Amino acid sequence: MSALRPDILAPLFRPVSALPGIGDKLEKTLSTLLIRSGEEPPARVIDLLLHLPHAVVDRSLKPSLADAVPGTVGSFRLRVERVDAPRGGRAPIRVTVGDDAGSMLLVFFHGKPDWVVRQLPEGAERIVSGAVEMWNGVLQIAHPDYILPPDKAHDLPEQEPVYPLTAGLSAKILRKAIAAALSALPPLPEWLDPALVEQQGWPGFADALKIVHSLTASEAMRGRALARLSHDTFFAHQLALALSRRQATAKPGAIHAGDGHLAQKVRAALPFALTGAQLRVEEEIAADLARPERMVRLLQGDVGAGKTVVAALAMARAAEMGGQSALMAPTEVLARQHAATLTALLEPAGLRAALLTGREKGKTREAVLSGLADGTIACAVGTHALIQPGVRFRDLALAIIDEQHRFGVAQRLALTRKGEASDLLLMTATPIPRSLVLSWYGDMDASRLDEKPASRLPIETRALDLDRLGDVVRRLGAAVAEGKKAYWICPLVEESADSDLAAAQERHRHLAELLGQPVALVHGQMKPQEKDEAMERFRSGAARVLVATTVVEVGVDVADATIMIIEHAERFGLSQLHQLRGRVGRGSEASSCLLLYKGPLGETARARLDVIVATEDGFTIAEEDLRLRGEGDLLGTRQSGVPGSVLRLPPPSIETIERARDDARLTIERDPSLAGERGKAIALLFHLLSMGAALDVLNAG
């Protein structure tokens, strides 16, 4: 269990319904928005506070219509000149408004004429704010966000933060809820080095939150507030890394590998020969396991490089002296797939693998828990469910974390702490340049699987304008009729998970209709069982096209899928595109990948897609990405395990990470057990960021 939360934070860890104006129903809606996978509802006050805006809209009043810029939000004081409200029919209501500089149209589709006339009486002055467009040479705003009489001008926010929303939740209600949460903030002591805070001109933590949620703060103030919060998260992350390193070296490890006889059995049963890289990495891990020090090793292997087999061999090694192993994956779908693969791989060695996710309940769950506790289950495979308090191992020798960047350092710690002296293997398919590995993970051993199985055929990759969608669907139809299988990845829609979903459902309907074929659909808001069923239909071929929302859902291995189509490829990060493409080209058939983009593309966007077309080497792609976009994106800050992502902060610069690392090192040097005043304040930070588990290391001594 994590260290006790100090009382001062209690108001922030109550359910949101403890706030005035929030009832059970709103609490439910807020929970859908705020609760991340692996956490339990209801959403708490702190979750609301840490729900940061993804953009800020400047609504300050423009001097005149001459300052209107199509494609941006504008606010103007205008006179209502004429209301055209066609009776009947489906024509929109158009209101002509203007000032000395000119006029514009306010357009209402499906509007009620009475309402429009009441809001905008002819001859009256109104403050109007909304997205300005140019349509047939005329300026217009469709459905203004604000229409206010001049005496209500103060209701127009100057700097309006824009938040991700969810169905049934308006921006207005969310803002009110956040305001209530802000007033619950207790005064907090400073946990950062005061000299650093002063030098950077940063506000305190509570003030920083108030500023980023504020309707009036200047851009400069917001920038400093975000920088402060960014430093807070990276500082906590680096501190947790430093603490876990201390744990790793302070307590003796144990010798965890035997003579190789079980690993040999696993290897002998493989239907293929290991690649040179797999052999090398296998040996590196075996040597680590055999050493009395604890292993902390990062295994980087490009997608399709065959990390799972390497994990299976390590698990077999750990079992040779009676130790258990656990592999934790970020999603239910991945955990299930790993469980199936590992069960088959480990079976020849007589080792039992069992699955544990949030879905194993009742008797099944009991059986797994007791098997892990008495050691009859050698290998556990699961999701966050593995680190829940009720899970006990007889002797966890090896902890493996797949897609490790999706987990926070506290979760990694929580898994290793299930064992007395467990070794840790972190796996990632996101190739990260060496310089970043160092600043990100600190001093950790790293292995690279830099060679793909020789049987792999190159994937023919092309970029195509979305204009050609019709052709693409026709050709897809022909390919599917020949028995081929295709993934169709839907665009990322930044605003909210709901719009992602809508886009996917729309595409799913559209493809099913045009192809006249069963098409499967997976998206993040499906129940796990529905996801499994959809995946299974695709795997079995009952549906030969799979429409999917995000990268998350396709971390899967369907060897006979040969076509990957990515819609709005320009919206994805390079490493995401590379990962997605890696889902095909796994079998013996030639594969292809189509990057559908919305033109015209800017120079950088074009260059980015060209990189994917030109190479399949993940490390080259990572280096190019670094060159084209800066380091931040590589860390996949939108992924949940990365500090900063919780707060949806902009990608960090190397300087941010390094400053945080130096600050963390210094802090630990000065006060190794964080017992001083500053140490106690830092404990508050850990709790606020849901990293309480990091403190257990201290308590464990």
Ligand code: ADP
């Ligand atoms: P990743 O590194 O992306 O996790 P996987 O472990 O899922 O890759 O492996 C991808 C596919 O390649 C699997 O179907 C696996 O069975 C296969 N594979 C792994 N190693 C080899 C090998 N040495 N030769 C041929 N196929 C292999």
Ligand code: MG
């Ligand atoms: Mg994998």
